[in-house]
Amino acid sequence: MRLIGRCMGTTWSVRVRASDVGDEAGLRGAIAQALESVEEEMSHYRPASRLSRFNRHVAPTWFSVSPVFAQLVGRAEQVWRETGGAFDVTCAPLIDLWGFGPKGAVARVPTDGEIAAAMSRVGVRHLESREDPPALKKDLPGLELNLSAIAKGHGADRVGQLLDTRGIHDWLVEVGGELAIAGEKAPGVSWTIAIERPTASGRLDHEALEVTDVAVATSGDYHIFWRDEGQRFSHIIDPRVGRPVTHDTASVSVFAGTCAEADAWATAFLVLGAEEALKVADSLDLAATFVVRATAERFDVKTSSAYRRRYGDR
Template identity: 35%
Template structure:
C-alpha cells in the first residue's frame, strides 16, 4: 500500500500561484500533473479575478456597478451576466436574512468614511444617507435575467463588497475546473474554496484567524474538501473616531457600522459567494438573531463573540462541537 500511495503522489507537483487584485492578493495552491500549462492557467486565474473587480468594484469609476449607481431611477441598464448573477444572489440573501444583508448600502459606506469618496465620517452625509437608504432592497431594484438588465426603482447606491470577493473565488474555481485541476485551494483574502482534497487523499487545512486587533494569530484549523468558507469580522478594517472603533461592515437597519459584540462569523457553504454573503449577513444580525437564522437554514456557522477580554464560541453544524476546530 505505501508503494501505491507514493506512485500516485508522484503524478502531482505542489504549485502555489498568487497575484494582486481587489486591494489584496488572490492565491491558488494546487497539486498539478504534467498536463497543466502553468503560464496559461495563471493568466486565466488573474483574468477571472480582475474581471470581477472591473465589473463590481465601487472604487473604479468606470466599473459596471458604478454605471448602475450613476443611472437615473427607472432607467434600464445593460450589465454583464456575471454582475446580474451576483445581484440576484445578493437580493436572495437580503430577503432570507430579513434585511441584515443589504446591497444598497453604498451611500452609508461612503458617508461613514469606508468608501472611495471619503476616509472619515461625515455627519451631514450620514443624515442624507439615512433618509435615502432603502430598507427593502428587493423592492427598489429590478433584475431582468432575459435581457440582462437592471433597473433602480428608487435613488440608491449599490455596494457589493460583502459578496464580491466570494464570487471572485468561485470564478477562480471555475478556471481550476476548466483546466482539469482536481486538487486545489483557491483564496482571496478571508474567502476560500477547495476543489477536491489534496492529492494525498486528505482534506485541505485552512487556518481560521483569531479576531485580534493587534496581531495575526490562528484561532483554529478547518478542513475543507469540495467546500467553501468565508469569514466576516470587526477586526481588520475599521476607523477610530473619538476613541471609538467603527467596523467597516454596515448595519443597514441601524444606518451605522455594526456594533453588537460579534467579533467574527465564519460560514461553510457549497460556493464562496453564498458563504461570503451569509458571513456578512450573520455578522450584522448578531449572535441571537443570527444563530436562530442560521439554525433555521441548517447552516454550518461559527460565531466568535467578544466578552470583555475573552472570546466565546457559538457554533452550529460542523462547528457545533469544539472538537471540530483544531487549535
Template identity: 35%
Template sequence: MKTFSDPCTVDRYDFNGATMGTRYRAVLYSAEVQNEGELARQLDQAVTQVDLQMSNWRPDSELMRFNDLEPGIWMTLPSDLLWVLHTAIQVGLASDSAFDIAVGDLVGAWSFGPPAGLAKGGEREALRRQPGPSAAAALEFDFGSGRVRKRHRVHLDLSGIAKGFGVDRLARCLEDRGIRDYLVSIDGEFRARGGKPGGQPWTVAIEAPQEGVRTALGVLQMGDGGLATSGDYRHFLEQEGTRYAHTMDPRLAVPVANDVASVSVLAPTCMLADAWATALMVLGPERGSAMAREYGLSALFLLRDKGGLRQLWVDGDGAVG
C-alpha cells in the first residue's frame, strides 16, 4: 500500500538547472533536507556526468571517444555508460530491433545529429540498401573489467535512452539522501516516487502533438516509476515537400513513417520508458500495442487520422482501450 508523508511535517523543495540542451527539475517533499546547496550541487553534477559520458553533441564525451575507435580496440567505460549500453542492447533484442543505438550514421545522414546540415541523399540511399550491423552484433562486452570493443565499425547514438537515464540519476541522488516523495524530470521525461502530502499522487501533463507550441492534451497520474514520450512533432526535417520524423526505423534504415504522432510509456525506470517509447513509435499501433502487452508496459499511443487525433491506451496488465 502506497504511503505518503504527513502533510504537517514536510516541506516542499524545488531544484532546477540546465542540462543536455534543455532543463532538469526536481520537486520533493521531505521533513528535513540537510544542506540544500549541497543537494543542488549533487543534482547538477549527476546530469552533467551523464552528458559528459553519453552526449552525441560533445566531441569530448566518452561515447564519442568510443565512436572514434577502430574495431577491435578495447575501451574501459564508466559503469553508468556500460549499463546504458547493455540495457539498450537488451531492449533492442526484446523489441525485434525496433530500438537500436547503432544508428549514428543514419541519424547523421538525415541531418538530425551533429553537425546539422543538408540531408545527404547518397549516404541515405547507401545505408538503406545496405544497413549497418545492429548494436547487439557490433559490440562485445567484458563486464569483469568494464570494457567494450566494436566487432564492426559503428557509430552509436544514445539520444533515445540517455535522457531517461539522466532522470534516473536525479532520482538516485534523492534516494541516496533517504528522500521518498519526489518527481524529477528532464524535458518532459519523468521519474516519480511516493506522492504529495495528504496522499495526492504526482500528476504530469501529456503534451498535445502540435508543431511549434506546447499545450497539454491531458494529465496522467504517476505511481512509482518512469514516464517518457517519443513523438514526431518536435524534431523533423522537411525536404521537397516531404516531412521526415527524427526517429529512425533501424530495420529499414529510414525515418519512421506511420500514423503515430507520439507514444508515452510508463515503466519501472525512466531509462526503460525512454527506450521503449522509441521502440513502440517505430513499431506502430498494432505491433507496438501487442508488444506493450507482451512486456507489461503501460502505453498511450496518439494516432493521426482524418478526423484528428485518436487515442489508444494499453495498460500494464494488457487491457486496451
C-alpha cells in the first residue's frame, strides 16, 4: 500500500503492507498531521513557525523550543564542528542573498560587499542550544536559522516513529527524496531503493540497492540552480566562503541511522566535495557514495569504506 501527500513544498509517500493498516484514512491523516507539526516548528517560509519567531528574536536570552528542535540544532552544531564549518544552519542570510530562500530569486550575482555583509550574520559559534529545558540562544542579533538541510530528514523520522507507535514495523517513508526504511517489504524480501546518478547527458540514472533498517539522503547540485552570463550557481552554498560550491562533486548519498543525520551529512559532504568528505566519512565510519564530474563527458563514482563494506564496491 502506498499513501501520498504534500508537505514542505514537496511530496511525501509511505509504503506499508496493506495487511498492517486497519484505518487507511486515519493513518493518512495522522501522517499528514505529523509532517504539519514539523513545518509549524521548523519552516522558514511560515512567519508564525517557531523557527521564524526565533529568527526575529534579537535579545541574547534563552528562547523556548521543543525538545526535538533543541536536539536537532544540537546535532547540527556537532556536524558543524566535525566539518570545520562546512555545515552551518545559521546560513539563512547567504541562502536568501543567492536567491534560494523565502525572499525569492535574485537578478544578479551578489557583490563581494554584499557577501561579506551576509557572512557577518552567519556562524554556529554565535548559537547555543540546551535540552533541559529545551531552548536556543544567540549572541548575534541578526543570526537566523535555516533547517532546510535537516528538516525533511527529520520529517521522515517523525513519520517512522508514528508508524512504529501504531504497531506498523515494516515501512518505507520518503519525504522530498529523503528515505527512512524499516523492516521488510514482504517476509524475506528487503526494500529496494534507487540512488540517483547524474550523467553527462543531463539524464538521471539510478542504482538499485536492497536495504533495511537504514535512512538514506541524497544531495545534488543539479536540481536547483540558476545561471548568469554562462556561469552556473547551485543552491549548495559553502558557508565558509559565502558562495555556491564550484568543485566537481555533483551528488552525495549518505546512509545513516536516522534520516535527519543522513540529510545533514549529505549536505555537509556536498559542500566539502568528495576528496575532503571521504576522509571525514571514513573517520566516522559513515556509508557514503559520491558522483564526481571527471570530465565533461564522464562521471565517476567514489565510495567510503563503510559503504563498500555494506553494499559492495560499485
